[in-house]
Amino acid sequence: MTLNELAAQHCVPRRGAEHALDAAAVDGLLAQLPGWQRSADGKGIVKDFRFDDFHRTLGFINAVGFMANREDHHPDLEAGYGHCRLYWSTHDVGGLSLNDFICAAKVETLLAR
């Protein structure tokens, strides 16, 4: 699946370990997402986004937050003056589901220009 095909999908509720993606599926999807990596805990994917100043960082956070509410799928955020680290994981699955990759792809399209 390409980045644009991922970004065109919408999250659906995914609950239970049967929705967890295996290592090969995660590798295949990560290959479509520039700069995204597995998190240290192995249960998520992360990327740190850099911005020139605080208001650009906050604008990004607000755009991500709006999308996340629409999708009912929410990232962990860690931010400072010029950066925001996003962490996507599916709590209801206890690891990575397709929802995490759909949202990561949507973040990439938010930034595309």
Ligand SMILES: C[C@H](O)[C@H](O)[C@H]1CNC2=NC(N)=NC(=O)C2=N1
């Ligand atoms: C009912 C609703 O779909 C769930 O509570 C959603 C809300 N947002 C969520 N966000 C994330 N990151 N993981 C989830 O499992 C999750 N579950």
